[in-house]
Amino acid sequence: MCHAFRVMAYQIYRIIHKPPKELVKTEDLSSNFVSLQDIQTAYAKFKQLFLIDNSTEFWDTDIKWFSLLESSSWLDIIRRCLKKAIEIIECLEAQNMSVLLLEENASDLCCLISSLVQVMMDPHCRTRVGFQSLVQKEWIMGGHCFLDRCNHLRQSDKEEVPVFLLFLDCVWQLVHQHPPAFEFTETYLTVLSDSLYIPIFSTFFFNSPHQKDTNMGRESQETQSKPLNLLTVWDWSVQFEPKAQMLLRNPLYVEKPKLDKGQRKGVRSTVRCLHA
Template sequence: MEFSEHIKTANIENVVLSRPFHPPMTGTLCVTGHHLLLSGRDGDSSAQLLLLLRNIDAIEKRTTGSSGTITIKCKDLCVFQLDIPGMEECLNIASSIEALSSLETVTEMYPFFHRPASLNLQGRWGLSSPQEDFVHIQALSDRWRLSQVNRDYSVCPSYPTALIVPRRVDDETLAKAAKFRQGGRFPVLSYYHRKNGKVIMRSSQPLTGANRKRCKEDELLLQAVVDGSRLCYVIDARSTQLAQQARMTGGGFESKSNYTSWKRLHRNMERGKVLQESLIKLAEACSDQSHNMDRWLSKLENSKWLSHVNAALSTAGLVAECVEREGCSVLVHGSDGTDTTLLLTTLTQLILEPHSRTLTGFLALLEREWVQAGHPFQQRCAHSAYSHARLRHEAPSFLLLLDCVWQLGLQFPLAMEFGEPLLLQLAQDAYASNFGTFLCNSDKDRCALGVKQNTHCLFQFLSSARERARFTNPLFQPTELAIWPSVQPQSLQLWRGLFFRWTQDTQYLEEAREEIRNLVTQSRGRGCGRSAVPMETDDSVPSSWVVDC
């Protein structure tokens, strides 16, 4: 397919752009295969819009007489307007944008065409691998091994080819246990706690069904995790009622009689459509500037977004308590094991593991627990809060994770090496990116489509020396202690930097952040007895407006 087939009008003059933080600008609008470009008349390179079409969530068009207006709503929650002379041209531009912003073929997406001069496609893709993770585990314990049972993705299509499992469980047992778990996601190692040797495993739900079927291989696998402990925990991210209902459709949970060393705890965490609708309601409330305080607070409460944040942090805190304070290993799962399960294992590691709170450690954690572990990014991030399309598989699970991490940073401002700018960048790239990291739904799909050979890795780019300065928290003070988040209502705040990113107030927050960064840098420079060199800052348009050509 040629992109030109979708472009009915490629260029048009005298288009007026109205967008946040800028006065209206008149210029030439150009539609390409992947970008929307508007260049100002004065030739000023800073007076331009270069928007990745994949970032567009919805467009609304309105024609009046011989002209028209297109309102573009982006996945990063920005809204702007194009006033276009000529009714036919307006309709053509709108039709072209709608077609090109909704391409579903992965190899036609921009990361396959993104070739900046500063990057090359040679070398490794990513920051970590199961093999490297196993080397670290092997140095601490001999109870684990690296299994290649999934080397051709036949045992579990959403798992990577290599997995860390108990040493005394062979591959044949793993393959049989996989058939007893939703989507083949049998229990695998997620985290090894160095202080006491306890672990966090993750999986999907067991397929017990209404007849309460059992699988001796699955029981043997989990018994191998116990290793003489008096008690282990299963944290099921569903309410008891939902878990019971899952039996009617073939799912279920671990029975006490068959898993004697495991105590099951249920925590109700919403996912899927409920979570997506919560984001939609919150975005609508944040974009409505007309309501009074009572109406705003009512809308915020009705969205239930902060309730989801509370549930995620409190459940992750429960998992961390089981491991750190009670000295027990934990198995985490919901139903599919690709959303709330990954949310909990990631947050728990941030609470317990100091390395995960460094910039590189955090990105490696995301790569391991979300990208490699099979979170279906292509399905979950197909649309954001403004789309008019019927909901299918969309859910802001990853966005909820980033919000929870932001809450941790708010409560522990010295504990994490990275700050809000990195979280905002990740939130944007999950929905629309120059890089291939969040393409596809699994490692299997990425390998089949050549993503690792033909696109650049976002995590490598963000952790490079050139980019680190933008994302590093200048107040960072490493600590070996666990950070226990408060989940009291007064402790949780709405993430203004994301949900009010395109209002004037957030500009002042960014200016304050840069001033703090410069002051800290200068202070450290004087403390070292040499002149301080201010960190590079970018005072031009926000990053979501500009991409490399």
Template sequence: RFSLKPKCHREIVVNEVSFVRKCIGADSSHGDLWGKLICTNFKVSFITHDALPMQRFQVANRLLGEHDVPLACVEQVVTVNDAKGKQKVLCSNQKLKFNPTELILYCKDFRIIRFRFDEAGPQSAKKVCLAIAHYSQPADPQLLFGFEYVGKQYYGSLGRYTVHSINSIPTRVNGVDPGGGLQMPLFDRPSEWDREIKRTGAAEWRVCSINEGYVVSPSLPEYFVVPVSLADQDLKQYLCFFTAHRIPLWCWNHPNGSALVRMASISDPLQQRKLDQRICSAITKSHPQRSDVLKSDLDKNLPNIQDIQAAFVKVRQICVIEPFEESEEKWLSSMESSRWLEYVRAFLKHSAEVVYLLEGKHVSVILQEEEDRDLSCVVSSLVQLMLDPHFRSLTGFQSLVQKEWVMAGHRFLDRCNHLKKNDKEESPLFQLFLDCVWQIINQYPAAFEFTEMYLTVLSDSMWIPVFSTFLFNCPQQRTENSMDFAKSKCIPVGGEKALRFPPVWDWSQQFTPKDQALFNNPMYVGKGATCVQNGAVKSFRRTKVNYPGTVPDAWK
């Protein structure tokens, strides 16, 4: 009666159990659903003929059913035995000494899902629980479902990922869908950086290719932008003095000529002053008015990744595990004590200070961080979002994330903890960024082409392990793992052939055109957007932060 028709190519059923009850109500069994619980190599699936009421503005994912949870989204697998009063958190390849009567899945998207096995076979229930625990904690990146998904479907030219027809999606060549699909830069080729240089009017900046083949730095993209006055030979000499060989990267140019740059710390103290002067001199020469360059040390001025993770864990505890156990006043007090909103405010405030320097003071700004792969991603993105209307469009926002997060080497694999190997490396930097964006959208709703729904599905997509966007720590790791996987599966690569992971930006892989329409803000008015503040109409584009004095102490 209950059967699973896999929605994803190469998805296979690992284990299943029938006569399972999915708990819907918190206090009673009223409204619970009966069906079959299935574990595949991609997701936990619950198949039932009963239906929940359709919620307003709900979207249907092409890769996931109404009751499906991607294995990468499972944070913790807990089994319970009522009779023995036992509870156990399951890990990969672990034995279970009792037959579970209940399974609780704690999910990374703030869901708690409960299944009861009162009528199910005890051994079958135990096996499916162990399978979920095992497959939700892969030991190696290549065991993530994305590699199986890509193995046959996305095999084509090195020039762009090539999508062959899947789930009735038209063929795309060179990253462009004639029907209106993916049409945005992925920043994996010099021509796309050239276009960004021209779009922002950064005449004194050039595309650098010294990292082709990732020979210089494994965490940098193959192509990036540097001042015209810095020769390739000079850059190669400076490499060894920067942490992880991450030399300064251009992010964006203001129309007044000021540049936003990010770079790693200089690891050699003896060379620090000399290199600082050389880099600042080159950036100054790239400014039409030869304005000053100011440096912001993000490690000193903002919370670290451990603090952000600790705050996020507290928020999850408050919102998911104990949402209704306290009064509203105490709940709000608990939220405040988590410090999450304090950190959101800190990043927004710091970004506004950088905006003031770039636009108000006409100076270039260097964002400096130990390895330039975490805090700088958040700040550089927020600054550009505040200053450039292009990045407040849907396509522009996606290109911003692609440029400042994916290509710049944010450690999505580690920070999302997809392999559940090192909890100390886990930190929700991208969720923090999306929360900051949500805060700005709520202040200036007409300035953004995309909606809260779009931010939600983008966040949820982090836990669907088929997209290159969130699967790797850097472009080099994606290339290396793709080659290794191809060899292990005897898939011929080399020359003009390669495995191409699809980016998340091709939304037709997950949603119909009708559902994608919910991403678009009907109030969007483009760069002329205004807001009402204290009874006065103000332009979003020209809103500035007025600080007492001149330059804040943090910038001296």
């Protein structure tokens, strides 16, 4: 009992006397990183590789597919995103610094980089429950404009930028490189990306929680229209039978010790997103 008390006292001492992150590094993602226009242009070229109308076009594309893929710059953007996340992690861990992410609206690239940092640093974010929580926290509650970025209403192609798809593709690369580190599979990420454009789900349909509450929580006072009744994407039983849901779980997953709540909060608190 006395030994256990001494161990606990030592742990408390380490927490209290841990050197604070006094240095703060600022990362202006609006000027020192890929732009939304870059992402939009690269994805348009990347998507074109899969829009083939006939066999002649297929074989013409197949011969130079890898060069066309490289020229789209989509993979280069993924590389730059992962590199930026690694740079921030090095600041947090090796240099004991806090990192302040700046962006014009703080709801696109900030969501992307902050999420990647947490996926890499926190084993909990690599579980299905943790990843769902991360998406809800950083993207849904963070105010990512899914309605505009996915162009669900087909109102403005200018605002359509697949930032969330870029995030999922970055995570796909990590899953592909480190399979045992993730509880979910590539199939899980693919299904999640497909769900972006299924109109029966409310999860990725609105620009903000306020817009969602306004349209789903009560009747509109101006139009007297009935509130929308949409499902959540996280209820996989809506889309899949129990046997099919097994494909979403990685059988090679090796669980690592979870960070406690204080440590997980520390990871997030040292990466803050603000309007530029």
